[in-house]
Amino acid sequence: xxxxxxxxxxxxxxxxxxxxxxxxxxxxxxxxxxxxxxxxxxxxxxxxxxxxxxxxxxxxxxxxxxxxxxxxxxxxxxx
Amino acid sequence: xxxxxxxxxxxxxxxxxxxxxxxxxxxxxxxxxxxxxxxxxxxxxxxxxxxxxxxxxxxxxxxxxxxxxxxxxxxxxxxxxxxxxxxxxxxxxxxxxxxxxxxxxxxxxxxxxxxxxxxxxxxxxxxxxxxxxxxxxxxxxxxxxxxxxxxxxxxxxxxxx
Amino acid sequence: xxxxxxxxxxxxxxxxxxxxxxxxxxxxxxxxxxxxxxxxxxxxxxxxxxxxxxxxxxxxxxxxxxxxxxxxxxxxxxxxxxxxxxxxxxxxxxxxxxxxxxxxxxxxxxxxxxxxxxxxxxxxxxxxxxxxxxxxxxxxxxxxxxxxxxxxxxxxxxxxxxxxxxxxxxxxxxxxxxxxxxxxxxxxxxxxxxxxxxxxxxxxxxxxxxxxxxxxxxxxxxxxxxxxxxxxxxxxxxxxxxxxxxxxxxxxxxxxxxxxxxxxxxxxxxxxxxxxxxxxxxxxxxxxxxxxxxxxxxxxxxxxxxxxxxxxxxxxxxxxxxxxxxxxxxxxxxxxxxxxxxxxxxxxxxxxxxxxxxxxxxxxxxxxxxxxxxxxxxxxxxxxxxxxxxxxxxxxxxxxxxxxxxxxxxxxxxxxxxxxxxxxxxxxxxxxxxxxxxxxxxxxxxxxxxxxxxxxxxxxxxxxxxxxxxxxxxxxxxxxxxxxxxxxxxxxxxxxxxxxxxxxxxxxxxxxxxxxxxxxxxxxxxxxxxxxxxxxxxxxxxxxxxxxxxxxxxxxxxxxxxxxxxxxxxxxxxxxxxxxxxxxxxxxxxxxxxxxxxxxxxxxxxxxxxxxxxxxxxxxxxxxxxxxxxxxxxxxxxxxxxxxxxxxxxxxxxxxxxxxxxxxxxxxxxxxxxxxxxxxxxxxxxxxxxxxxxxxxxxxxxxxxxxxxxxxxxxxxxx
Numbered sequence: 001x002x003x004x005x006x007x008x009x010x011x012x013x014x015x016x017x018x019x020x021x022x023x024x025x026x027x028x029x030x031x032x033x034x035x036x037x038x039x040x041x042x043x044x045x046x047x048x049x050x051x052x053x054x055x056x057x058x059x060x061x062x063x064x065x066x067x068x069x070x071x072x073x074x075x076x077x078x079x
Numbered sequence: 080x081x082x083x084x085x086x087x088x089x090x091x092x093x094x095x096x097x098x099x100x101x102x103x104x105x106x107x108x109x110x111x112x113x114x115x116x117x118x119x120x121x122x123x124x125x126x127x128x129x130x131x132x133x134x135x136x137x138x139x140x141x142x143x144x145x146x147x148x149x150x151x152x153x154x155x156x157x158x159x160x161x162x163x164x165x166x167x168x169x170x171x172x173x174x175x176x177x178x179x180x181x182x183x184x185x186x187x188x189x190x191x192x193x194x195x196x197x198x199x200x201x202x203x204x205x206x207x208x209x210x211x212x213x214x215x216x217x218x219x220x221x222x223x224x225x226x227x228x229x230x231x232x233x234x235x236x237x238x239x240x
Numbered sequence: 241x242x243x244x245x246x247x248x249x250x251x252x253x254x255x256x257x258x259x260x261x262x263x264x265x266x267x268x269x270x271x272x273x274x275x276x277x278x279x280x281x282x283x284x285x286x287x288x289x290x291x292x293x294x295x296x297x298x299x300x301x302x303x304x305x306x307x308x309x310x311x312x313x314x315x316x317x318x319x320x321x322x323x324x325x326x327x328x329x330x331x332x333x334x335x336x337x338x339x340x341x342x343x344x345x346x347x348x349x350x351x352x353x354x355x356x357x358x359x360x361x362x363x364x365x366x367x368x369x370x371x372x373x374x375x376x377x378x379x380x381x382x383x384x385x386x387x388x389x390x391x392x393x394x395x396x397x398x399x400x401x402x403x404x405x406x407x408x409x410x411x412x413x414x415x416x417x418x419x420x421x422x423x424x425x426x427x428x429x430x431x432x433x434x435x436x437x438x439x440x441x442x443x444x445x446x447x448x449x450x451x452x453x454x455x456x457x458x459x460x461x462x463x464x465x466x467x468x469x470x471x472x473x474x475x476x477x478x479x480x481x482x483x484x485x486x487x488x489x490x491x492x493x494x495x496x497x498x499x500x501x502x503x504x505x506x507x508x509x510x511x512x513x514x515x516x517x518x519x520x521x522x523x524x525x526x527x528x529x530x531x532x533x534x535x536x537x538x539x540x541x542x543x544x545x546x547x548x549x550x551x552x553x554x555x556x557x558x559x560x561x562x563x564x565x566x567x568x569x570x571x572x573x574x575x576x577x578x579x580x581x582x583x584x585x586x587x588x589x590x591x592x593x594x595x596x597x598x599x600x601x602x603x604x605x606x607x608x609x610x611x612x613x614x615x616x617x618x619x620x621x622x623x624x625x626x627x628x629x630x631x632x633x634x635x636x637x638x639x640x641x642x643x644x645x646x647x648x649x650x651x652x653x654x655x656x657x658x659x660x661x662x663x664x665x666x667x668x669x670x671x672x673x674x675x676x677x678x679x680x681x682x683x684x685x686x687x688x689x690x691x692x693x694x695x696x697x698x699x700x701x702x703x704x705x706x707x708x709x710x711x712x713x714x715x716x717x718x719x720x721x722x723x724x725x726x727x728x729x730x731x732x733x734x735x736x737x738x739x740x741x742x743x744x745x746x747x748x749x750x751x752x753x754x755x756x757x758x759x760x761x762x763x764x765x766x767x768x769x770x771x772x773x774x775x776x777x778x779x780x781x782x783x784x785x786x787x788x789x790x791x792x793x794x795x796x797x798x799x800x801x802x803x804x805x806x807x808x809x810x811x812x813x814x815x816x817x818x819x820x821x822x823x824x825x826x827x828x829x830x831x832x833x834x835x836x837x838x839x840x841x842x843x844x845x846x847x848x849x850x851x852x853x854x855x856x857x858x859x860x861x862x863x864x865x866x867x868x869x870x871x872x873x874x875x876x877x878x879x880x881x882x883x884x885x886x887x888x889x890x891x892x893x894x895x896x897x898x899x900x901x902x903x904x905x906x907x908x909x910x911x912x913x914x915x916x917x918x919x920x921x922x923x924x925x926x927x928x929x930x931x932x933x934x935x936x937x938x939x940x941x942x943x944x945x946x947x948x949x950x951x952x953x954x955x956x957x958x959x
Contacts, residue, residue: 062751119544
């Protein structure tokens with residue numbers, strides 16, 4: 001792992017564990033999303049990228065997972 | 080006071096030998112022809128009559144007036160100036176009586192003045208020495224010399240009875 | 241990351257030079273032994289140029305010549321320049337059942353550029369980096385070399401990993417403002433702890449949040465949801481604005497606070513010298529007293545003059561004569577001639593008609609007539625003498641009062657003079673004293689220079705007011721922010737509840753939850769890193785620093801503690817928590833030790849594996865501190881590369897014996913013959929390298945002092 005991201009990721013991971021587990025495996029997904037976002041940021045520092053869109057996409061993807069899990073839950077409960 | 084002693088020297092002049100002209104000029108504050116003010120340290124005497132009178136007092140120490148050529152003199156001031164310090168008139172008369180041993184000199188102001196002038200001429204050289212002697216300015220040289228002299232003449236504690 | 245080797249070609253004095261570095265975990269130290277003007281700084285610059293390009297050169301490369309100064313233009317006007325670094329990166333890879341294994345990859349980074357010499361000038365082409373992954377089957381070129389380098393050695397950490405010993409003090413040195421020093425410390429910490437990345441991520445995530453809110457608004461949704469979404473977006477924007485304002489206000493507050501401290505110090509310093517206004521008043525008073533004393537002295541001059549015309553003086557000088565004259569007149573008085581009473585008596589007798597003898601004075605009597613004629617003759621005679629008698633009588637009594645004056649004015653002249661002298665001396669003494677006082681006040685006013693305390697106080701008041709206003713503004717903004725955040729939370733809850741009811745809204749709701757969580761994690765991580773990691777860096781720095789300088793707080797050491805404050809100030813404390821100024825209260829060795837501790841602590845806490853390359857770290861050090869700094873640096877660094885002079889190595893030879901995996905010596909042939917014993921092998925102006933360690937010398941590197949020492953040792957052996 002590149003410089004300092006080990007330590008930062010460790011802290012981020014701890015903080016993610018404090019968040020609500022919106023669905024089984026959510027926290028893990030949250031960690032992965034954050035790791036990806038930080039990676040995008042580092043890359044963006046060296047070469048210009050469409051960072052805003054990419055970050056938005058990552059979050060959007062996570063959000064979709066949340067929405068999908070809710071749908072499953074509501075279907076499962078017969079709503 | 081008798082009106083005669085109010086101004087016995089009216090009409091008379093105080094004259095001094097020409098050789099003292101420069102000295103009177105230097106040591107008197109009111110000498111200067113252009114009216115420039117002199118400093119006390121270098122010109123201790125307010126007026127020429129003050130210097131002349133002190134010279135007469137110093138000359139009296141010797142007991143005899145000086146002989147001098149009265150033609151080789153110049154007038155420093157009107158003798159009437161002496162009435163500004165009336166005690167001086169009395170002092171000069173006493174000086175004349177003391178010298179002549181004759182009280183009748185009192186009615187001869189011209190003689191009184193001549194005797195005083197003789198003593199003044201006798202005392203001038205001494206006075207100039209006192210002014211010039213010493214490392215300081217004339218006023219301090221003179222003060223120190225007079226102080227020394229009077230301490231010898233008038234022992235401590237002595238006073239007019 | 242660890243450096244394996246470096247090779248330089250036509251980089252100033254480094255015409256063709258290769259250096260190897262130690263990667264032995266037990267011998268982490270690589271030493272480049274080089275005296276002054278032997279290419280140390282050039283090599284440091286070359287390494288950084290290889291990694292970061294022109295931005296890493298002095299003045300960002302502007303006007304910085306790289307090609308050798310004695311390049312033969314006849315050979316070619318274009319000078320090919322390159323710097324190559326081989327490095328390895330070790331990374332843990334998770335294996336099955338939680339085990340990890342280390343992978344080691346080796347890379348070769350080559351940066352090239354061309355400088356074209358034209359007349360007295362030159363022009364450099366843009367430098368190009370190439371990165372290769374080294375493998376058994378050859379080197380594989382990699383795309384985006386800068387991205388990889390930046391990952392392992394971010395440019396903002398250059399000063400941390402590449403340290404010029406003399407410039408290392410930039411984190412604490414005096415000449416810089418507090419704000420500049422704080423900025424440097426903050427930048428280093430933020431870069432190494434990854435804070436800037438998190439901040440940037442936070443910004444972009446907030447942008448994503450705004451987009452999602454916009455999408456929520458764009459949905460055909462109930463009016464309530466529309467309204468709520470609008471309000472959420474407005475509130476988020478307001479919060480973002482407030483956060484910006486708060487940041488700006490805090491910065492302004494800090495700036496004003498610093499200005500105020502600065503003015504307070506100036507006023508304090510000026511007041512020590514003196515208050516100009518008060519001094520001016522004092523001076524005026526002094527001058528007034530001097531004028532009064534001068535007037536007294538003028539009056540005393542006149543009094544002195546008057547002494548020479550005083551009656552006392554005449555009396556004292558003429559005393560014998562006066563007394564002699566008075567004696568004559570006393571005699572006359574005794575004789576009855578003063579005052580004259582004869583005439584009245586004779587007149588009386590004539591009137592009575594009887595003489596004093598009893599005889600008649602009748603005119604008809606012949607004897608009487610004779611006697612009458614005699615008496616009339618006496619009267620006539622006396623009348624003539626009367627004028628003189630009158631004069632004498634008046635004169636006698638008047639001069640008696642002059643000669644025997646009992647009043648104060650009759651005081652002996654010597655006494656009058658003595659009193660005058662005492663009075664004059666007293667006044668002159670006062671005058672001299674006042675004159676001295678006046679000169680002293682004038683000197684103090686002159687020393688004040690142009691410092692106008694009144695103006696400073698006025699500015700102080702203004703700055704205080706502005707600072708307090710800024711502080712109030714910060715408090716207000718913080719309050720507003722807290723309120724807004726609370727409001728946002730409530731709005732968000734209501735909006736999410738509404739969204740859940742909408743099927744399309746569920747996706748948006750999910751995305752909003754996601755962005756919320758991501759943002760919260762980023763914010764909390766940031767806070768933790770700032771608080772906890774900063775504290776760790778501070779504690780680590782303190783431990784290293786005290787070890788380096790041999791300060792034991794339990795043993796009443798003068799320096800008790802060093803720390804990094806939450807405001808990113810590097811602070812040092814003495815006994816009883818008293819603040820020590822690094823510039824004034826620490827010696828040169830301690831200041832360097834402090835800076836090196838900071839750099840090493842940062843590296844350690846960040847858990848990053850990167851080399852520490854330091855040029856002359858042990859300058860100004862000796863004895864215990866020098867050895868401990870070296871030991872600590874070796875222990876705490878993952879790879880330590882030091883440029884050391886002979887004097888820095890002195891007394892540390894055993895440490896190098898133990899921990900140095902690679903030692904090379906650089907020599908500048910231009911030092912021959914003054915400092916080098918042997919002439920250089922080539923006329924080219926270039927740094928030469930040999931493999932002599934700290935206990936060796938050879939034909940290339942032998943220096944005159946070394947020769948003297950060797951001769952002395954040889955002589956001693958024969959004695």
